[in-house]
Amino acid sequence: MPLDIDKIREDFPILNRTVEGNRLIYLDNAATSQTPRCVVDSICQMYYEHKANVHRGVHTLSQEATDRVEEARTKVKEFINAGSTEEIIFTRGTTEGINLVASSFGDSLCNGDEIIVTVMEHHSNIVPWQLLQRNCRVVLRVVPMNADGSLMLDAYEDLFTDNTRLVALAHVSNVLGTVNPVKEMIAIAHRHGVPVLVDGAQAVAHRRVDVVDLDADFYAFSAHKMYGPVGVGILYGKRRFLEALPPYQGGGEMIGHVSFEKTTFADLPFKFEAGTPDYVGMAAMTAAIDYITSLGLDNIAAHEQELLAAATAGLMEIPGMKIFGNAPGKEGVISFLVDGIHHYDMGMLLDKMGVAVRTGHHCAQPLMTTLGIEGTVRASFAAYNSIDEVNRFVAAVARAAAMFRK
Ligand code: PLP
16 A cells, blocks of 8 residues: 555654755665654653653552563564564664674684674674674674675575584665575575574564564664664564573673572573663654554555665666665665765765765675775665655755766
């Protein structure tokens, strides 16, 4: 069903503001999406009516806050079709989810163990594995890609050795928009007896994710990229892995019993949730997921594909345009450069015209090195972007390019 964009836009007051005298066109959704009123209302309601520390108090407010957080956990579980709420760990975001696995899973690694990543990973799915080098020599093996930005699956299969301990890969590239065939890649890894962590930061707000169907062992994502609050994320993990892993951080809430001699740990999921979490943000996940569900992920995906097609066609008309990543089925992310124009200059000029895009390496420097560039301009779409905005964005890029050609 087509989305009613005008109606959706009413849910996002920020879209009414102007930048440099122009109506804002927000196309930096891969970095963070804007937040609908219902999510902000949920945050306010928690502060105004239910604020109390969770999982600790017998008093009414604490129980209300706890109920809201646990309701959100159930909502997340259903959203990604996990088997149980015990497999849903609240984190600060994708980055913390991956660091959690790197830290806890990394405990069991030894010299010469190998982790397979892909050439298009975000730094959050590279650096945590490199930090393991502090304890032992872990080797990163990298899946290369084809010219269109799709991964070389044959090369992937060849990377497995007796020392492969984990595959860690992005579901969707934040630079190229490539949707990696994670289900197939997970099946290949499992044939080699290797578990897989999927970085779902760019996937969950744009496509249906079913962690059971994918058979993912770990799946990490961030609320702020899915119309949700900032500072909250989710790590899904299969129960048997989470049970076997040691805790990530120590502190309140994650314990069973503490003495100076010995501490036992809480059951899942609390074993991995030390300290006072952002329970206000956690509770607001319910509103964010309800919002996405009310629009319908399939409708969002279809709309974003329309925007992508229109933007791609429009940009390609501009002389000197190069788009990075055109794998079949790619998501609504366009990285581009115009010959002779630095990405930063293009970003600045677009900002002057009210268009918010990302410029730079997008936290994917190894990918930039592979592409032989320093950075790109990136436009990325969300449910509230309109075709009119895409047309104005394309016109703005053409205008900026023409200014440089003068
Ligand atoms: N992974 C990918 C593919 C991303 O695009 C991002 C953020 O842009 C991250 C991980 C990190 O997400 P966060 O900063 O929310 O932890």
